[in-house]
Amino acid sequence: xxxxxxxxxxxxxxxxxxxxxxxxxxxxxxxxxxxxxxxxxxxxxxxxxxxxxxxxxxxxxxxxxxxxxxxxxxxxxxxxxxxxxxxxxxxxxxxxxxxxxxxxxxxxxxxxxxxxxxxxxxxxxxxxxxxxxxxxxxxxxxxxxxxxxxxxxxxxxxxxxxxxxxxxxxxxxxxxxxxxxxxxxxxxxxxxxxxxxxxxxxxxxxxxxxxxxxxxxxxxxxxxxxxxxxxxxxxxxxxxxxxxxxxxxxxxxxxxxxxxxxxxxxxxxxxxxxxxxxxxxxxxxxxxxxxxxxxxxxxxxxxxxxxxxxxxxxxxxxxxxxxxxxxxxxxxxxxxxxxxxxxxxxxxxxxxxxxxxxxxxxxxxxxxxxxxxxxxxxxxxxxxxxxxxxxxxxxxxxxxxxxxxxxxxxxxxxxxxxxxxxxxxxxxxxxxxxxxxxxxxxxxxxxxxxxxxxxxxxxxxxxxxxxxxxxxxxxxxxxxxxxxxxxxxxxxxx
Numbered sequence: 402x403x404x405x406x407x408x409x410x411x412x413x414x415x416x417x418x419x420x421x422x423x424x425x426x427x428x429x430x431x432x433x434x435x436x437x438x439x440x441x442x443x444x445x446x447x448x449x450x451x452x453x454x455x456x457x458x459x460x461x462x463x464x465x466x467x468x469x470x471x472x473x474x475x476x477x478x479x480x481x482x483x484x485x486x487x488x489x490x491x492x493x494x495x496x497x498x499x500x501x502x503x504x505x506x507x508x509x510x511x512x513x514x515x516x517x518x519x520x521x522x523x524x525x526x527x528x529x530x531x532x533x534x535x536x537x538x539x540x541x542x543x544x545x546x547x548x549x550x551x552x553x554x555x556x557x558x559x560x561x562x563x564x565x566x567x568x569x570x571x572x573x574x575x576x577x578x579x580x581x582x583x584x585x586x587x588x589x590x591x592x593x594x595x596x597x598x599x600x601x602x603x604x605x606x607x608x609x610x611x612x613x614x615x616x617x618x619x620x621x622x623x624x625x626x627x628x629x630x631x632x633x634x635x636x637x638x639x640x641x642x643x644x645x646x647x648x649x650x651x652x653x654x655x656x657x658x659x660x661x662x663x664x665x666x667x668x669x670x671x672x673x674x675x676x677x678x679x680x681x682x683x684x685x686x687x688x689x690x691x692x693x694x695x696x697x698x699x700x701x702x703x704x705x706x707x708x709x710x711x712x713x714x715x716x717x718x719x720x721x722x723x724x725x726x727x728x729x730x731x732x733x734x735x736x737x738x739x740x741x742x743x744x745x746x747x748x749x750x751x752x753x754x755x756x757x758x759x760x761x762x763x764x765x766x767x768x769x770x771x772x773x774x775x776x777x778x779x780x781x782x783x784x785x786x787x788x789x790x791x792x793x794x795x796x797x798x799x800x801x802x803x804x805x806x807x808x809x810x811x812x813x814x815x816x817x818x819x820x821x822x823x824x825x826x827x828x829x830x831x832x833x834x835x836x837x838x839x840x841x842x843x844x845x846x847x848x849x850x851x852x853x854x855x856x857x858x859x860x861x862x863x864x865x866x867x868x869x870x871x872x873x874x875x876x877x878x879x880x881x882x883x884x885x886x887x888x889x890x891x892x893x894x895x
């Protein structure tokens with residue numbers, strides 16, 4: 402059932418607004434977000450919603466029908482809340498651009514989340530690399546993990562298992578777990594051989610998911626691989642874009658060191674999934690069981706973020722902090738965020754460039770739209786909007802950002818430092834890459850991360866000596882500094 406949208410909230414007026422109030426609100430929104438004046442993808446998407454709301458509320462008969470629908474059906478309750486915390490409560494009037502950070506927290510409403518004690522049905526596809534490099538402990542641990550998943554799935558869950566090398570094989574067609582012993586025996590027959598063509602596995606996994614696609618389920622594909630794919634990366638990314646529109650998520654797991662982390666990051670981010678590094682076969686079973694458990698704890702699924710900055714404001718960067726730290730694309734109308742669990746919030750930090758601010762006044766900055774499907778009540782396209790404004794004043798106080806933002810930026814800086822080192826090395830600037838890695842080691846040591854600090858220092862010495870990073874060291878630093886964001890304290894719900 403499609404959620405009944407709050408058109409009054411979309412236009413920023415009350416249900417008692419006069420026709421003139423509605424026209425004024427629409428004209429104000431059009432000046433900010435109309436595609437002729439604001440080409441930002443988020444603004445384009447949100448203006449469509451604004452225009453839809455205006456078309457109904459500006460038409461007396463359509464508005465009367467809409468008001469009747471509200472009285473009869475009622476608007477959906479507040480299933481989740483948005484909290485937007487700026488790095489500054491007010492901005493100083495300056496003749497040049499300045500940076501503002503916004504911490505966006507999506508918090509499940511405790512009242513409604515606690516009512517939903519059901520385990521969400523899963524429509525799950527495991528897509529497993531069985532190329533020659535997986536032979537031995539890696540593939541055996543993956544089989545053990547698949548066995549554990551089969552044992553723990555509920556009667557309503559659907560599982561498919563696909564193995565791939567340079568071709569794909571459907572090991573377990575999409576099925577409920579009626580005969581777990583038989584399914585485990587079939588999984589055990591997988592043998593390693595051949596090369597690695599990830600598209601073959603993805604395509605076969607998607608076909609299995611599509612057979613049981615259900616808006617009341619979590620439809621998810623988990624890809625496990627230990628190698629580079631050959632010549633089909635763009636096809637994989639296009640497929641991820643397509644299935645994201647269907648509500649299918651992808652989580653990627655890189656095992657060992659010989660895989661393309663940039664590619665797997667992109668693949669996961671296109672659907673709101675997670676990208677994970679596992680450096681030891683022994684960790685595979687634990688990780689997969691935790692990931693499947695978190696999918697089953699979903700409260701809201703197919704969650705999407707849209708950021709519509711004002712036309713003179715630039716969205717420079719977006720990064721999901723928790724629960725799955727990941728860079729987010731900023732060039733999309735909607736940024737997929739995946740699932741919101743019953744007892745966990747999602748936090749995203751936005752880096753925004755404000756223009757020169759010549760006047761003392763309150764001014765709008767950005768409109769933030771969060772849309773998702775409420776699994777417990779079957780509402781599709783449930784939407785919450787927050788329109789953020791800030792004061793510009795000569796009297797703006799000199800103050801530190803809130804603790805939550807300071808903590809987030811401090812951890813994120815460590816991740817960015819290793820990124821900058823990699824960028825310097827990619828351009829051949831060995832001295833700069835070495836310097837940045839040494840600085841990262843110092844900062845990690847100051848933060849009590851001795852193991853990561855030693856890894857950074859070892860890589861700095863390696864770069865200075867060979868002009869190269871080790872695959873193991875590069876991934877350890879990238880995913881190790883990213884994982885530090887998981888140590889951030891959870892947001893208060895008060």
